Amino acid sequence: MLVSEILNGLPKFLEWMVLFDLSAVRQLTDDAIVRGMYHLPEDIDLDPYSHAILTSHGRFLASGTRQWLSEPNSGKGWSPKMIKSSLADRFESQLALFEVDESHCFGLGEQSPFAPVLLHVKIDADGYGAARAIFDREPTQKHYELLQAVGVKFLGGETQDNYYIARFRNRLPVHIHAGILSHFSRTGHCNLFFLQHGNIDSLLEEGLLKAAAVRIKFAKNRAYQAVAQLATAACQDSDLAMTCQPPAPAPSFSYGNLVPLGFALQALNVATAEEDAADNIADARQNLSQFLADNSQDGLWAFQTGRLITATDSALVLQGFTDPAAVQALEIFADGRGGYYPQLWSEREEAGKMLLDASCRHWCQTDYATTCLVRGLQQRAGLPTTTSLAYLEAGFAQRSGLYFANPYLVDYALAQAIELDPAAASLRQQLLTEMLASMNADYSFGTYDLAFSTALAILCLARLGCNGRTLRSAQLRLLDFIDSEGKFPTATPFYSSLRLDANIPMKNILGLLFAHKVASDGQQQQIKKVEGEYHSISLYLDTHGKISTAVAALALAANCNPAAYDLDWQQSDLQAIHPRYQCTQHCEYIAKFALPYYLQGVYA
Known part of the structure; x- marks a missing residue:
């Protein structure tokens, strides 16, 4: 009819x-x-x-x-x-x-x-x-x-x-x-x-809140299962690593099998603590914890099995552990003034230290994001904090990470550093205000790696005390990114940069830029001029989705009181969106905001 x-x-x-x-x-x-x-x-x-x-x-x-x-x-x-x-x-x-x-x-x-x-x-x-x-x-x-x-x-x-x-x-x-x-x-x-x-009306609101809670729980459990499967596979195959993508035409290669597992273990810890946790989640957690313990060096970790241990990599792996001894061991990277070096270095071959040359000299200074992670770990472990609030406040406006390719990952580190500090209320509010200003109209965050950025932002909001309707709205938006297997899209959390030799003739640099532009086939340019220097930028892709899926699972598990209507900030005169959140590609953010401050020696 x-x-x-x-x-x-x-x-x-x-x-x-x-x-x-x-x-x-x-x-x-x-x-x-x-x-x-x-x-x-x-x-x-x-x-x-x-x-x-x-x-x-x-x-x-x-x-x-x-x-x-x-x-x-x-x-x-x-x-x-x-x-x-x-x-x-x-x-x-x-x-x-x-x-x-x-x-x-x-x-x-x-x-x-x-x-x-x-x-x-x-x-x-x-x-x-x-x-x-x-x-x-x-x-x-x-x-x-x-x-x-x-x-x-x-x-x-x-x-x-x-x-x-x-x-x-x-x-x-x-x-x-x-x-x-x-x-x-x-x-x-x-x-x-x-x-x-x-x-x-109130009846429909209640029904929608129930529908939201059920959908989020369903997706969270699917993501937990995906993390458990990824973790089990990673323990059995050490080649299941991230992908390092240097500037084209250099080939990509697998590198970074340990750091993603810190996030995975953190998600499995939360999953196991829930009342209805599946048995395979606990098994995956136990096996992963043992695998990471077996691959530690003096209680700390490298980015890749058997490579140089660093403060940054160790702090990221420790996202999955509560280990006061390991956190205390990070003091070998302290500068004595509240900051932490990302790694140790030497101008000659020396065990446990990076060999210094002109291309990586800017790595040899304290790192704001790493320092934030260490402070957060100290608080969670009940240890005295060695970084003052004044230190964090001084670096707030220009906050970045020497190896962090996403501004929300830096915010995640800072939120951890100040979450439990009663004296940090003002700094928490500053960070929350900047992050809310960056929220998109559809309750997502960022302009690239949208799922990963949104998940990180949700975790930050929860740590900063914004756990009402705003948080629930962002969680609902995050559901749009989950696939049929419970996984979330590939993200690029990290980068590294090397300064090109200043003595290279300009015609050679121009030739290198041309070759890279042709070989990159329209992708983002990974050779950038920053602070008057040319740098080659390598991106590290979370190819298998271990980090992105784990972070999303944690975001969906974040405590929320959705009945608390806290969206009034949308009508307030929020500050303008900071340009760091408006970059459309990783390398744009790196060249404009992440890398310049290290070339200027701001955190030295």
Whole structure:
């Protein structure tokens, strides 16, 4: 049957009705779920029917071959010809605004004290529903951040013929999955949302909060399982490392098998502590902990098995341990003035030290991000802190990391350093204000490595005490990035840079730049001029997703009180977004913000 024929076959007195094109819906999921969505008998064959129709007086199925509506349990029905006064007659003026027979979902109704409302949805090949609704005025949009929980996004609207035409986009696979997780117990809330002209009352807010909590828990557990599998594989295969990508045309190579596992162990620690943790999570955690212990050197770690131990790498691996002795061992990297060197060095071959040359001389100074990580570890281990708040405050405006390719990773380190310090309230607020200003309109963070940046930002917000609706909105946005295996996209957390020999003739440098530009095939330029020097930048990709998935799992597990509405900052006069958060590529951020301060010797 056509939609218009169904509307002519439904009696005028119905308070509301919404119908669904079964052929379109069945392309999105299997028939068992379709039956569950509309509370149809489990054994009913859907093939003879064109539409499922939900109404204020029960549910019906429309025949695909003749004008006939039937009640699915009894099989009794009627022909539209039996209806003297129909819904089509009652809503004639509103129906004139849309081509009703082109819809895959169509609803209309009226609930006192609200005016009549109409909904028209078309589903595209990618499973997105383009929805238009006739409201009497623009909705307030209060609590609209929670619509993410059911895959819905408000796209704005316009006034037409004394109506407000609101536009929404419905990501239907997400919408259906949210229904599955709730056993389709709140399907009536969709109708209520539109009957109330898009205004979310306390009942709908509560339902959306429940949907959000269930979806986040489901995704978190999937991510935990993915981390456990990655950790188990890494323990069995030492080549399951990060990928070092030097400037083209030099080839990429595997390097960095230990540091990612610190984040993985941290996620498995949190997972194991939860009441419903799966047994394989505990096994993976135990095996990973032992693997890292076996690959330590004097209680500390290198980036890659058997290589030089560093403070930066050790502090990152220690994200997964509570080990006061190892934290105390980091004092060999202290400069005695509150800062920590990323590694030790010497101008001649010496055990445990990097061989110094002109290309890496800028590595030989204290590192702000590493210092923050060490301070955070000291606090967590109950050890005295050796870095003053004044030190952190002095470096705040220009904060960066010698090896950190993402500004939110630096913020993550700083948030750890000040989270537990009662005297750091002012610095926490400064960091929180800058981070909130950088939040995108869709509650994500950053412009590159969006999932990783958003997950890091969530962890920072939680550590800085911002754990209400803002945090929940960002967690919901993070769900958009998880794949079917529970993994999150590859990120590039780290970099290293080497200064090109200042004695190289300019024509040779120009030739090198040209060769790199050709070989990089349009990718970001990894040879940059910074502070008057040319530097080659190597990027370290989290190829297997160990870091990105672990950090995302931790972000989804962050304690949150979503009933606490803390989005008022959106209407306040927040400071402008700091340019560090607006860089569109890793190398742009590195050249403009991460590297210059080390070339200037700011942290020396």
